[in-house]
Structures are given as C-alpha cells and as structure tokens.
Amino acid sequence: MSTEFAVLADGDAVAEAIAERLITALTAVQRDHPERNAQLALTGGRIATRAYQRLAVDGPGSAVDWSRVELWWGDERFVAADSEDRNDRGALESLIPALPLVEANIHRMPADDGSVDLDAAAAAYADELGDISFDICLLGMGPDGHVASVFPDHPSFQGSLAASTDVIAVRDSPKPPPLRISLTHPAINRSAAVWFTVSGADKADAVGWATSGSKNVPAGHAQGTEETLWLLDQEAAARLPG
Numbered sequence: 001m002s003t004e005f006a007v008l009a010d011g012d013a014v015a016e017a018i019a020e021r022l023i024t025a026l027t028a029v030q031r032d033h034p035e036r037n038a039q040l041a042l043t044g045g046r047i048a049t050r051a052y053q054r055l056a057v058d059g060p061g062s063a064v065d066w067s068r069v070e071l072w073w074g075d076e077r078f079v080a081a082d083s084e085d086r087n088d089r090g091a092l093e094s095l096i097p098a099l100p101l102v103e104a105n106i107h108r109m110p111a112d113d114g115s116v117d118l119d120a121a122a123a124a125y126a127d128e129l130g131d132i133s134f135d136i137c138l139l140g141m142g143p144d145g146h147v148a149s150v151f152p153d154h155p156s157f158q159g160s161l162a163a164s165t166d167v168i169a170v171r172d173s174p175k176p177p178p179l180r181i182s183l184t185h186p187a188i189n190r191s192a193a194v195w196f197t198v199s200g201a202d203k204a205d206a207v208g209w210a211t212s213g214s215k216n217v218p219a220g221h222a223q224g225t226e227e228t229l230w231l232l233d234q235e236a237a238a239r240l241p242g
C-alpha cells in the first residue's frame with residue numbers, strides 16, 4: 001500500500017486534479033476489469049463539488065465509459081431527498097445532466113421520507129452495497145479530522161472502527177444535521193484507493209494529525225488497500241510531517 005501526497009496551489013487546482021485523476025483511474029479500472037462496473041464512492045463538501053463541476057466538463061469526451069461506472073456515497077445527511085442539505089446534491093446536479101450514467105448505477109443513500117427509520121435506512125444501504133468494494137473512495141475531511149460522518153470524540157468513531165457492518169446510523173452529529181448515515185472504516189478500508197480531498201488553512205492541523213498519528217482522528221484510520229492519496233492545497237498541506 002502506498003501513501004502519496006499531491007500538493008496543489010489552491011482549491012481550484014485540487015478540484016481540477018481530482019477530476020483529471022478520476023478520469024485516468026476510472027479508465028484504467030475499466031481497461032483492467034472489463035467484466036465488471038467501476039465502483040466509485042463520492043463525498044460531499046465544497047472541494048469535491050467543484051471537482052464534479054469540472055468532471056461534468058472534462059468527463060463527456062474522455063475515455064471513461066460512464067454507463068459502466070457505479071456511484072455510491074460515503075455519507076449522507078438523513079434529510080428529505082430534495083433537501084438542499086443533501087451531500088449528494090452537488091454531484092447529482094453536476095454529473096447527471098453531463099454524463100451518460102445509468103440510473104440503476106446511482107446508489108444514493110436513503111433519504112428521510114418519513115417511512116423508514118435511520119437504522120433501517122443504514123441497513124438498507126449496507127444490503128445494497130453487499131460485498132462490493134470501491135475502486136476509488138473519495139473522502140472530504142473536516143477541520144476536526146472527521147471523514148464521512150465519523151466524528152472524533154463521538155460514539156460514531158468507535159462504532160465505525162469496530163463495526164461488523166459497512167454502514168452505520170449516526171445520531172447527535174456534532175456537525176448539523178444530527179441524523180446521518182455513514183460508511184464505516186471497514187467499508188472505506190476495503191477500497192483499492194482512498195483519496196482525501198482537502199483544501200484550506202483550517203484543515204492543516206487535521207492533515208497533520210491524520211498523517212502523523214499525533215492525534216487519534218477518524219481520517220487517520222482510513223486507507224486504501226493499494227493506494228492512499230492526499231490531494232491538498234498548499235494551505236491544507238502546511239503541517240504535513242517532513
């Protein structure tokens with residue numbers, strides 16, 4: 001397993017690099033595994049949303065066969081399907097109009113439509129995922145070192161690390177809204193590649209904690225089986241060890 005750092009000038013350059021690397025990596029997965037679909041887990045957050053906008057421009061003319069790419073999400077806020085708060089909103093608004101994705105390959109996490117409770121929603125997503133592992137799992141990171149909806153100093157952290165399931169229900173999230181659904185560390189760490197997508201000076205401490213282990217944060221426990229890549233801007237990379 002390799003850990004790589006790519007330090008870009010600013011957030012726009014990080015977004016551009018994510019889009020460019022996704023096209024290259026998905027093309028390679030499709031070349032190496034023609035027998036199956038490529039599996040991509042997306043994240044919410046500002047930097048990833050900018051990357052999806054870029055992908056909407058660069059993706060259509062690329063070598064990727066988008067009809068054979070499946071989209072998943074690392075976490076979701078348990079709100080109505082059409083809520084502005086949904087993590088999947090940015091990706092869907094950019095990618096659906098631009099790319100010839102197949103609807104059955106877009107695996108949104110369940111929404112709070114009043115008919116299903118949070119635990120059932122998490123269990124349903126775990127069932128949908130089955131034994132799939134992601135070729136690439138994108139992870140944003142909060143200034144506290146949270147990834148997906150696994151937060152430090154919060155029951156979700158121990159719950160995720162020790163989980164025997166791929167998806168957990170998260171209550172009382174320190175970041176609103178309180179109810180969330182999240183991949184667990186076992187599911188994230190089954191990914192061939194985990195890519196952290198991080199920009200801004202407020203993330204510099206957490207990048208340092210996660211990469212050095214100097215503080216126990218959820219991001220520090222996430223890694224790919226083949227590759228862990230940190231895509232950072234200069235501000236976020238300020239406290240990288242070495």
Ligand SMILES: O=C(O)[C@H](O)[C@@H](O)[C@H](O)[C@H](O)COP(=O)(O)O
Nearest residue numbers: 044045046047087140141142148
């Ligand atoms: O569910 C959420 O509340 C957010 O989506 C959050 O987890 C986000 O992914 C990170 O905080 C990084 O976001 P930024 O890239 O916008 O800083």
